[in-house]
Amino acid sequence: MRKSALVSVVLHTLLAVAALLWLLWYFIPMGNLLKVGITLLVLGWAGWIVWKNTGRHPVQANGEVADIDLPLLETQGPVVLVCGDGLDELFQQQSLRKTAQGWWIRVDNTDALGEWMRTLLEQQPRQAGQLSVMYACQPDQHQDEAVLRGAVKALRHQVFQAGKLAGFDLPVVLSCEFSGPETPWVVVRGDKPVIYPEDQTPLALDDWQQAGDNLGKLSILGQAFAFIQATLTDELVKTDRLSPAIQPFAVAFRTRAMPVTTQTLWSHWLWRRTCLRLPAGAQPAMPSRRFPDAVLPLLAPFAVSLQGGQRTRRLVLLIGLCALAALGFSANNNRGLITQVSTDLQRWYAIPMTHYEPKAQSLDALKQDVLLLERWQRQGEPMRFSLGYYPGQRLWLALQQAIDTYVPPSTPQTEAEPKIVRLDSLSLFDSGKAVLKPDSTKMLVNSLVGIKARPGWLIVVSGHTDNTGNAKQNQLLSLQRAEAVRNWMRDTGDVPESCFAVQGYGDSRPLAPNDTDAGRAQNRRVEISLVPQADACQVPGNHPPSSLDGDGTQH
Template identity: 65%
Template sequence: MRKSVILSVVLHTLAGFAALLWLLWYFMPVSNVFKSLATLMLAMLAGWLVWKNYRYRVQQTNGSDAFIELPLLDTQGPVVLVCGDALETIFQGQPLRKTAQGWWLHAGEVGELTDMVRSIQVQQPRQIGQLSVMYVCLADQHQDEAVLRSALKTLRQQIKQLSALTGFTLPVVVSCEFSGPQTPWVIVRGNKPVVCPANESPQALIDWQQTQENLATLPLLSQAFGFIRETLLDELDKADRLIPPVRAFAVALRLGATNTDPAPQSVWSNWLFRRTCLQFPCVVSANDPASRFPDAILPLLAPFAAPVQGGQRTRRVVFLMWLCALAALGFSALNNRNLIREVGADLQRWSAIPMNHYAPKAQSLVALKQDALELERWHRQGEPMRYSLGYYPGQRLWLALQQAIDTYVPPPAPKPKPVPKIVRLDSMSLFDSGKAALKDGSTKVLVNALVGIKAKPGWLIVVSGHTDNTGGVQLNQTLSLRRAEAVRNWMRDTGDVPESCFAVQGYGDSRPIDSNETPDGRSHNRRVEISLVPQADACRIPGEKPASPDVRDVSTQEMEK
């Protein structure tokens, strides 16, 4: 087996495998797991096809009795496979006959046509497109019309098998020779019979019959045409449920010596006698072997004969590639439709959310920005293959997204929560050393310092007392608490503020704001602090609603002394 044959199989398999992978990985909207499994299965299938074809070729070359060793068919013209009657006599023992316009190849019996073509397909696959078939019928050699029709039915079966093997129908030529006055070959293609005398230009039958000698053979030629039409062509054109009819490409016939011993009471002699009562002796003569071939058929076959690369296998791969291309177009349209749906769903969700719903609007904005960024990246780097092939709507979608993003109004910034100011009162300006009773003259200090501290519903007035570290811890804690209570009592009694508006705390020396190592530091640590703290159930003033704990406008005043 030639290496080019198995190389052709591998190349065709790889081409089909690559086309399927291209469709699978770039266009089909399936998961990567499915793509990986499908790739593995396709690789196994490709390997199996190559191995199967290789084994088949090896068996055909080495182990099959039907394999035929053929000469190299290096012609560019038609190669006619000749089968039928008396081929050994026609070919003079040679396997083929070469002419400038084409070759005649000895194909043997009608039932051997498929084996012959299969051998050509294995050894010389390019010549498959140049093949045609010619069936030779010597009517004087047949005694039984049923046997003749059986051979024609076998020809129909072989043509059907050849069509399945090559992928196209080979042209079929019917060639017949009859006993009678000798005539040149008459070629019938369609409804125009042409006479082809040896070494002369072909001429129309109506012109050829103008001479008296040729005119005398016209009735006999008419009967020969009738025999071919009603016996041979009728059997080839017969409708059959299993075997399709065969339309003859052309018909070639001639009258004259048959170069073989005629059979007594042949189908032709019986046909002719029943219709004309004529009988012609069949004289066996040795004609020129070249005259036994209707060479005028070869120019008619030339337009239908051309070398092909790979034959049916190439056509199947090309057909598979076309299917993959069409499927890629369909999947690309489907992928772009899904892209439009996804972006459209995000845009619809954005439009459905009111502008004052800030949290869901912000989430929808994130989705729109992600879509826009992806489309921008594809615009710079090129859209993915699955969206290409002329359907990609990225620019229009990006513009729609940008228009929606530009309409976003951010929520108003929250007002900063003011830090409540603490009013600090120097204990020595209010109390005598170690005492918790307000001194005379402290009222003015309290009034000036606490002008911003007003009772408000939902706010708690916290009064906390502090001392330095002079003295015991317990004594300082008690002193600080009593001083805070003294200030609270003054505020309550002076401003007529309910008891529920106050909270009193004594911290002693636990929260210094300065060093206790110096007199100035200890002076700073001896203090009473007053501040407002939000509390929902604080300071219930009759006739006023409680303020929310989230109220931000705390009015405080800081005074240090």
């Protein structure tokens, strides 16, 4: 195999693998482990394809491997595969013939036409679009019409197979030579016959028949064309279940001096229809006149350099299918994304706002969706969601609108613990006395800096003693000491009387056991605290109405 053909096989295979893996890894939703397994299978398949195509060799009809190494067909013109009768005389023992307008390539066996086509495609795939087939027929070499029709039928089947390999229907040219008077090539394309005299400009049939004795040759040419239509063309176009009909691209025929016998198909045909018997002739034609070169300009507009043939067609088909599958998987992936976000939103709106715990869980799900969409907005959405279907912006907006409706649960307001300031009684009073010491002012100022009168709060001053002495005397002493502290605070801070409450507990509320000096010292104390009370510490003359007064008037 040529290097160019090997490169073509490898390139086509790599592109096919790239398309399949692109679809697999970027669009198909499945686990990575399964994707790795499928990737290995694809790579194995690609290796087998390369080995299969690079290891194949065309086989001749006798089973031998054909050793074909074509020269570089640098021409842009037609490349015609020639099979049929008289190829030795036609090619003069050569395998091909090059002209300024195209190439003629010899195919010795019609049944091997498909393998020859495969060889050409492997060695020079760019010439696939320039290929065509010519069947050379010499009816003077055939005595049985069934055998000739069988050969044409085999040609029809091989052309069909070669067309499948090339990726398009190959043009088929019929070239026939009959025994008879010497005439130039007649080429019929459609319904217009044109005469191509050697080294002269082409002539219409009417113009040619008026020159010399050409009029007498016209009946022979007419019968030759009728033979082609009734035998060769009929076999190509009639219905066959194995291969489709083939309409010949052009028909080229001529008559010339050839060895003649009375047992050939052409002789029988001519005798039955015209009662003519042609004299025998043995003058060989020049090799340059044997090819209907006039057909090449007709084939030229249909000869286009392509890359590959069937291999390229399959690659294009595969890439197209992968692209369509990618569109389908992208739409499915986006539908899944929409379903996921829609489910989260439906759950959000279905949960009442007062169900705080499930509502908070639903809110977390919405925030996760928003974070994901915002990251894709910054970095670009994954390819599996691209291809024009991605609805990220609309989903993000719907999620944000839902999140904005969230009302957090109100925090219950707990009543502030009353602030308690404890003062050592012996630091303020002498033992058993209820009169403040002269030096106690500094302690009172420093200790009571946080105790301020304000509406709705009651300043509670309570006195406490240890259990030493009489309990009744202790209760009275504790009350008197509380009143002394209350009076100091009232007079010093100009606090209204209504802001205070005075209590004396004696030894009824000890903080520590009275068994030790330290415990008794801890129990001898005066406590000042703030307690919330609606009607406490109000400005005189501005009393709020009670719940029983309604508008504040008495009844």
